[in-house]
Amino acid sequence: MNQSEEQALLLQATEGDVQAFSVLLEKYYTMIYKMAFRWLGNQQDSEDVAQEVCIKLGRSIHGFQINSKFSTWVYKIVLNTVRDFQRKQRNHDNIEEIPAVTNSNTLEQQVQNTQLWQLVHQLPVKQRDAVLLVYAEGLSHSEVADVFECKESTVSWYIHEAKKQLKTLIQHD
Structure with missing residues (x-):
């Protein structure tokens, strides 16, 4: 497409066309699920969050600003839904395994990659989310700034601080 x-x-979906909205959901569902899984690391929780995101999209599509980028809006909704889910689950550590983002060639590389993403999940929320959106989702700093509704320099600072903290965490590991 x-x-x-x-x-x-x-345009059709914002005017109430259910079929058009369904086509959009089909296009974005995999992205929604994968993003939730990267944040949560649990299949069932990720499916629940993805379903909740679809419901939220359906309820609010009529208010979507047609001149905005749809994918940015979807990222915001997924991120907010994940954060809401994590707040509800705060007393439980649901991260079973942080999925590897890259296709590593060796088992050792896959283990190191998984360990790195586990460390990323220990970062403060804004830093963690910036790292995941840039390095796992492939968004530019500018696109992440749109999602966070902040300046691009702020995203760059989050990434910079995250790298410093990751370096410290790796040295202590």
Whole structure:
């Protein structure tokens, strides 16, 4: 689906076209689920969050600003839904295994990658989210700034601070 087709579907969906909204959900569902899984590391929780995100999208699609980027809006909703879920689950450590983001060639590389993502999950929330959005989701600093509704320099600072803290965590590990 190209950009103009997506825009047409968005316009139809904001006007109440259920079929157009369904097509958009089909396109974005995998991204929604994978993002939730990267944050939560648990299949069942990720499915629950993905379902909740779809419900939230359906309830609020009529208010979507058509001149905005849909994927940025989806990222915001996923991120907020994950944070809400984590607040509800705060007393439980649900991270069973942080999924590897890259396709490593050796078992040793996969183990190191998993350990690194476990350390990322120990970072303060904004730093963790910035790292995951940039390095796991592949967003630019500018796109993350749109999601966070802040300046691009703020995102760069979050990434910088996260790298410093990760270096310290790795040295103490």
